[in-house]
Amino acid sequence: MPTVGVPGLAVAAESSTLQCASSATVYRVTTTGDMYLYQHTEPENGTDLSFIPNPPKIGSGWNLGRPVAALDGDIYMAWNDGALRRYHWNGTSWDTFAGGTQFFEVLDPTGWQQYNTADYRNRITVDAEGHIYTIEPDGYLHWRAYDLTTHTWRHRVIDGNWSQFNLIVAAGRGVLYARTTAGVLYRYRYNADSQRWLMYGRQVGNTWNIYDRVFSAGGDVLYGVQPDARMYWYRWDENTEAWISNVGRIVGAGWNDWATTGVPNACQRVGTSIPTRPTVPAQPHGAVALLGTSDNHVHYSYVDAEGRAIYAETADLTGGAPFDIAAVPGFSGITATTAMSEYQNGNILLTATGTDADVRESVRGANDIWDTPTVAGGFMATAPASTRLSGGVVATFALDADYGLWMRRQLAPDAPLGGWLPVGGTPLAHQRLTLVPTSTGVRIIGLGRDGRFQTATYENNTLSAWTSLGGNSFIGTASTVLMPDGTLQVFATDSTGAVQTQRQTTSGFPGTWTPLSGITAAGSPSAIMAPDGTLQVAIRGVDNYSYYAGQTAPGASTFNPWRIVTTSEEVSTDVTALAVPSANAWVVAYISDTGEPKLKRSQSSISTRSTEMTFIDVPLRGTP
Numbered sequence: 001m002p003t004v005g006v007p008g009l010a011v012a013a014e015s016s017t018l019q020c021a022s023s024a025t026v027y028r029v030t031t032t033g034d035m036y037l038y039q040h041t042e043p044e045n046g047t048d049l050s051f052i053p054n055p056p057k058i059g060s061g062w063n064l065g066r067p068v069a070a071l072d073g074d075i076y077m078a079w080n081d082g083a084l085r086r087y088h089w090n091g092t093s094w095d096t097f098a099g100g101t102q103f104f105e106v107l108d109p110t111g112w113q114q115y116n117t118a119d120y121r122n123r124i125t126v127d128a129e130g131h132i133y134t135i136e137p138d139g140y141l142h143w144r145a146y147d148l149t150t151h152t153w154r155h156r157v158i159d160g161n162w163s164q165f166n167l168i169v170a171a172g173r174g175v176l177y178a179r180t181t182a183g184v185l186y187r188y189r190y191n192a193d194s195q196r197w198l199m200y201g202r203q204v205g206n207t208w209n210i211y212d213r214v215f216s217a218g219g220d221v222l223y224g225v226q227p228d229a230r231m232y233w234y235r236w237d238e239n240t241e242a243w244i245s246n247v248g249r250i251v252g253a254g255w256n257d258w259a260t261t262g263v264p265n266a267c268q269r270v271g272t273s274i275p276t277r278p279t280v281p282a283q284p285h286g287a288v289a290l291l292g293t294s295d296n297h298v299h300y301s302y303v304d305a306e307g308r309a310i311y312a313e314t315a316d317l318t319g320g321a322p323f324d325i326a327a328v329p330g331f332s333g334i335t336a337t338t339a340m341s342e343y344q345n346g347n348i349l350l351t352a353t354g355t356d357a358d359v360r361e362s363v364r365g366a367n368d369i370w371d372t373p374t375v376a377g378g379f380m381a382t383a384p385a386s387t388r389l390s391g392g393v394v395a396t397f398a399l400d401a402d403y404g405l406w407m408r409r410q411l412a413p414d415a416p417l418g419g420w421l422p423v424g425g426t427p428l429a430h431q432r433l434t435l436v437p438t439s440t441g442v443r444i445i446g447l448g449r450d451g452r453f454q455t456a457t458y459e460n461n462t463l464s465a466w467t468s469l470g471g472n473s474f475i476g477t478a479s480t481v482l483m484p485d486g487t488l489q490v491f492a493t494d495s496t497g498a499v500q501t502q503r504q505t506t507s508g509f510p511g512t513w514t515p516l517s518g519i520t521a522a523g524s525p526s527a528i529m530a531p532d533g534t535l536q537v538a539i540r541g542v543d544n545y546s547y548y549a550g551q552t553a554p555g556a557s558t559f560n561p562w563r564i565v566t567t568s569e570e571v572s573t574d575v576t577a578l579a580v581p582s583a584n585a586w587v588v589a590y591i592s593d594t595g596e597p598k599l600k601r602s603q604s605s606i607s608t609r610s611t612e613m614t615f616i617d618v619p620l621r622g623t624p
Contacts, residue, residue: 016238016271020044023052024217024266027075029259033063037089043217043267046233046249058089062258066115069261071130077104078115078124084108086146107146108153119166121259127170128218128265131192139163140411143192158190158419159197160411167208170264171216171236173272174198183209187236194275195377196406196420204236204243213260219267224248229256238269275379278401280357282307286337286383287524287574288589288597293342296582300325300589300599300620301338301350302573308332309352309362310597310624311370317583317601322621325597331362331373336383337432344392344413351376351384351396359384359398359408361417376408378420385433389442397433397444399426405444407458424463427454432477436488445469445478445490453478453492455509469502470511476524476574481535491516491525491537499525499539499549519547519562523574526588530602531581535559538577538588544570546590548577548613565600565615569593588615597624 024043028036039052065079073089085104088095097105114120114137123135132144141159146152162168165178165186174190185205189198208214211224211232220236232248284305291299300312309331314323334352341349348364357380362373378384380398388394392413398406405423410416428446436443441459448454448466451473457464473495481489487504492513494500497520500513520542527537533554539547539562546565552558565575570593579586580601589599600615 016269018044018219018235018267019270020217020219020221020267024221025069025263026051026215026217026223027067027069027259027261028055028255028257029062029067031063031256031258033061033258035059035062035067040217040251040262043221043233044219044235046221046235046245046251048250051252059094066121066124067259067261068124068126068132069263070126071128071263071265074130075261076107076126076132078112080113080116082110082113084112122167122169122213123165125168125170125176126264127175128173128268129192131170131174133168133170133176135162135165135168140416141168143190145192156195156419157411157416158195160415160418167214169214169216169222171220171222172218172264172267172269173274175220177204177214177216177222179208179214181209183207190419191275193377194277194379194420196275196379197422198273198275200421215260215262216264217262217266218264219269221267223251223260223262225255225257225260229254231255238272276401277357277379278381280335280353280355280381282355283336283383285573285591286335287526288576288591289338289340290576290578290587290589291340291342291348292578292580293346293348295346296580298578298580298587298599299340299348300597301328301340302591302597303334303336303338303352304624305595306332307334307355308624309334309338309350309360309373311350311364312597312620312622313368314599314618317580317585317587317618319601319616319618322619325620325622325624327624328362328370328373331360331370334360339384339386339396341386341388341394341396343394343410344388347414349386349394349417351386353378353380353383353398357381359396361396376417376420378406378408380406381430383432385435387435387437387442389437390439395442397423397435397442399428399430399433399446403428403430403449405463423458426456427466434478434480436480436482443488445480447474447476447478451495453490467509468511469509469513471500471502471513474500479525479527479537481527481529483529489527489535491527493521493524493539497521497542499537501537514557516549516559516562518549526575526577528577528579528586530579530586531584536577536586536602538565538575540571540573540575540590544572544593546571546575546588548588563612569596569598571598587618 023039023041026038036055038055065077075087077085094103141162143156145154167179176188185208213225222234231252233251235244288302309328312325333354338352351361359376359378382399384396384398386396393410395409406420429449431447434445445455453469454466456466478492499516521539522542523540534551536550547562549562571590573591599618
C-alpha cells in the first residue's frame with residue numbers, strides 16, 4: 001500500500017470541516033466503451049464495498065476519448081480527433097445541443113488528443129470549481145476556466161517542471177495531488193482568484209505508482225485503482241495534516257476499465273481559509289521607474305494621474321532629439337509605481353499593482369509592441385518590485401495585507417511567470433521593496449513596521465532570518481549600490497528628513513548610519529555608481545526641488561555638498577537615478593509639478609577643478 005511521507009514544507013494546519021453528499025457520483029467506462037453511473041455511499045468514510053449495486057448504463061462509445069467529470073452533471077471529453085467536448089447528464093438523460101442534433105458542444109476544436117495517450121491520460125483533471133488543470137508537452141502546468149455564458153476561455157500557465165509528474169488529480173477547490181514516476185505523491189493548493197499557491201509541493205505519500213488510475217470525489221477523498229482492478233479509498237485531513245488511515249481501505253473490485261472519474265465536489269472542505277482582496281488606496285505621485293538594458297537603451301515608465309502605465313525608450317541621451325512617450329495600451333487601473341525587468345531575450349516586463357489589489361503585467365517584445373496586459377492576481381497591498389535572478393529568470397516580489405512576502409517568477413528564462421508563491425512572513429511595513437540579486441537568489445530590503453530597515457535573503461528557495469539595519473525611525477524605500485567588493489552601500493531617509501547611509505561589510509551590516517548632511521529630504525533617495533566610479537545620490541527636497549550629492553572621489557567616505565539639479569521646475573515625485581556607462585553619464589528622472597515627465601543627463605563641469613555637474617534635458621515627445 002502507498003505510505004504516508006514526511007512533509008517537505010511546514011504548513012499550518014487549518015480548522016475546517018468536511019461535508020459530503022450522501023453518495024459520490026462515479027462514472028465508469030468499460031473497455032468496450034459503455035458508461036455506467038455508480039454511487040459510492042458515505043464517501044467521507046470509505047466503507048468497504050459501499051457502491052450501490054446494479055448501476056444504470058447511461059451511454060456507449062465513451063472509449064473514443066478521455067472523459068473527466070466536472071460539476072453539475074458536466075463531463076469534459078478529450079476526443080481522439082483533438083477536440084474538447086462538453087456533455088451534460090441531467091439526471092435522467094443527456095442534454096442535446098446545436099438545436100437538438102448532437103449530445104455535446106465543442107469547447108475547443110484542437111489540441112486535446114494527447115490526453116488519449118498512455119503518457120497523458122492521467123495528466124488532466126477538473127477541480128471543485130470546474131477549473132481544468134493539465135500537464136502539457138511543454139512541461140508546464142496549465143489552468144483553464146470555461147464560461148458557459150460567454151463561451152470564452154481563461155487560460156494561464158501557473159507552474160513549471162511538471163513533466164516530472166505522470167498523474168495529477170484535483171481533490172477540492174484548487175487542491176491538486178501530483179505523482180512522480182517513482183510513486184512519490186505531493187499535495188498542492190492553488191487559489192484561482194488570487195493566483196496564489198497556498199500549499200506548494202508537500203510530500204504526502206510514497207509508492208503511489210501501484211495505481212494506474214487515481215480519481216477524487218473532492219474534499220481530499222482519493223480513490224486508487226490497481227492493475228488488478230481493486231479500488232482503494234483514502235482521505236487527507238487538513239486539520240491534522242495527515243491521512244485518516246495509514247493504509248487504503250478497499251471499496252471495490254473488478255474495476256478493470258477504460259476510464260473512471262468522479263464528480264469533483266461531492267465532498268468539500270468548509271472553513272478552509274482563502275485569500276481576501278485588500279483595499280489598496282490610490283497612491284498618486286509615484287516615482288518614475290528607470291531600466292538600463294543590455295542593448296544600452298534606457299527605459300522609462302510611471303503611473304500617471306489617470307492610473308495608466310506610461311512608457312518611453314531611448315538610445316540617445318544627447319538631448320539632440322526627443323524620444324516618444326505614450327500610454328501602454330490597456331494598462332490601466334494601477335497606482336503608485338511601475339516596475340520593469342529585462343528578459344534574457346531582451347523583452348521588457350512591465351508590472352504594477354491595481355487599486356483592486358491585482359498585479360497587472362505586459363511584455364514588450366522584439367517587435368517593440370506591448371502584448372495585451374494580463375491580470376496576474378496576487379491580492380497585494382504594495383507595488384511590485386522585480387529583478388532578474390541568477391539563471392536568467394525574472395522574479396516579482398510584493399507584500400500582502402498581512403505583510404506576507406510573495407514571489408512570482410518565470411518558469412524558465414524567457415518563459416511565462418507562474419503563480420504567486422509564498423516566501424514567508426516579514427516584519428515589514430507596506431512600502432515598496434528593494435531587491436539585489438545574489439549568486440543563488442536575491443537580497444530583500446524593506447522598511448520595518450518598527451521604523452527600521454530590515455533585510456533578508458531568499459536563496460535556494462529558503463528565506464533567511466530578518467536582520468535590522470539599526471538606526472531609529474526611517475521612511476519610504478531604501479536605495480542600494482552594489483560595490484566592487486560585492487558588498488552593498490545603502491541609502492535611506494529618516495523621519496527628520498536626513499539622508500543616511502550605511503556600508504555592508506563581509507560580516508554583515510554594522511547597524512550604524514552616517515548622515516549626508518546639508519539637506520532636508522521629502523522622500524526616498526536614489527543612488528547609483530556613476531561611470532567615473534563615484535557614488536551619486538539624488539533626492540527631492542522639502543522645497544520640492546531635486547538635488548544630488550556625490551563622493552569626493554571613488555571609494556571616499558566623504559561626499560560633496562548637496563547641489564540642485566535644476567531651478568527651472570519643481571518636482572512632484574521622488575527622483576530616480578540610473579547609471580548609463582555606455583553614454584559615460586548618469587540620468588535622473590521625475591515628474592514635474594505641472595505633471596510633465598522629465599529625464600535629465602549629467603554632464604561634468606567645464607572646469608576640471610569643479611565637482612559640480614550640469615544636467616542636460618533629454619526631451620520626451622508625445623501625449624501620454
